[in-house]
Amino acid sequence: MIKATITVKLKPGVLDPQGEAVKKALHTLGFDEVSDLRIGKTMEVWLSADDPAQAEERVQAMCEKLLANPVIETYSFSVEEGL
Amino acid sequence: MRFAVPVFPGSNCDVDCVKAVEEVLEQPVDLVWHTQTDLSVYDAIILPGGFSYGDYLRTGALARFSPVMEGVREAAEKGKLVVGICNGFQILLEAGLLPGAMRRNDHLQFRCDIQLLRVENARLPFTRDYREGETIRIPIAHGEGNYYCDEETLAEIKRNNQIVFRYAGENPNGSVDDIAGIVNREGNVLGMMPHPERAVHRWMGSADGVRFFTSMLKYWRESGAA
Numbered sequence: 542m543i544k545a546t547i548t549v550k551l552k553p554g555v556l557d558p559q560g561e562a563v564k565k566a567l568h569t570l571g572f573d574e575v576s577d578l579r580i581g582k583t584m585e586v587w588l589s590a591d592d593p594a595q596a597e598e599r600v601q602a603m604c605e606k607l608l609a610n611p612v613i614e615t616y617s618f619s620v621e622e623g624l
Numbered sequence: 625m626r627f628a629v630p631v632f633p634g635s636n637c638d639v640d641c642v643k644a645v646e647e648v649l650e651q652p653v654d655l656v657w658h659t660q661t662d663l664s665v666y667d668a669i670i671l672p673g674g675f676s677y678g679d680y681l682r683t684g685a686l687a688r689f690s691p692v693m694e695g696v697r698e699a700a701e702k703g704k705l706v707v708g709i710c711n712g713f714q715i716l717l718e719a720g721l722l723p724g725a726m727r728r729n730d731h732l733q734f735r736c737d738i739q740l741l742r743v744e745n746a747r748l749p750f751t752r753d754y755r756e757g758e759t760i761r762i763p764i765a766h767g768e769g770n771y772y773c774d775e776e777t778l779a780e781i782k783r784n785n786q787i788v789f790r791y792a793g794e795n796p797n798g799s800v801d802d803i804a805g806i807v808n809r810e811g812n813v814l815g816m817m818p819h820p821e822r823a824v825h826r827w828m829g830s831a832d833g834v835r836f837f838t839s840m841l842k843y844w845r846e847s848g849a850a
Contacts, residue, residue: 556772558731562732613772
């Protein structure tokens with residue numbers, strides 16, 4: 542078994558209204574030092590596979606085809622064995 | 625002129641679209657389940673609003689891989705008319721049939737209102753019964769209508785007159801360049817956040833959506849496809 546952890550983020554420069562709202566809430570709570578906050582997504586994917594290199598290729602294809610929208614998002618991931 | 629309205633799990637404006645076609649145009653229209661792949665008998669396809677697949681992952685991201693989208697893509701390539709309204713617009717963006725992407729409204733609220741739109745291009749199959757520059761009243765109802773594209777794409781769609789509708793006055797979602805609706809380069813695939821099918825009788829608050837539908841029928845008759 543191989544586990545992939547995928548992070549999808551909004552590209553820099555793409556407005557993140559959720560992040561802005563949460564930042565304002567933190568300011569309201571007194572966390573004045575928060576200068577910026579951006580919200581992304583983490584996905585954990587378990588693959589029935591043995592070869593990490595091959596799994597990486599598959600996960601990359603998943604990101605490109607569905608998990609991230611290249612117009613507004615970037616993605617990164619790591620794979621771990623035996624989880 | 626035969627219309628198809630594909631229905632995805634979570635679509636909720638499908639019947640509104642059917643009624644608009646029936647009542648405004650008196651033309652045949654079928655609800656088509658998302659598992660159907662062959663749409664070749666139809667002259668126009670309207671992807672309805674709603675929350676296909678619960679808007680999971682991203683709006684339109686999962687619907688884009690529904691079997692019916694094969695038929696939609698084929699129709700688009702053949703030059704038939706394809707319209708995406710609200711969630712339908714989001715699906716067309718995810719499918720790459722229109723440029724850009726959709727983000728959450730900049731104020732984070734779901735906005736439901738009648739909105740003023742300016743008709744920016746009245747030479748399209750969808751707008752020929754409007755006057756260019758005319759202001760019309762069409763309802764919106766969305767939480768993610770904040771259209772985005774990069775500057776290069778914006779310059780390109782401006783150059784090709786692909787911006788069909790802009791919000792006149794207040795921009796209800798923060799979209800780039802006040803964009804409310806666009807077409808593809810060929811002009812046969814249109815996506816818009818406002819709902820013309822909800823503005824086809826005066827008792828609805830506006831009947832300005834009528835001409836959206838009559839434009840399509842007129843185009844179809846004039847193009848010799850009839």
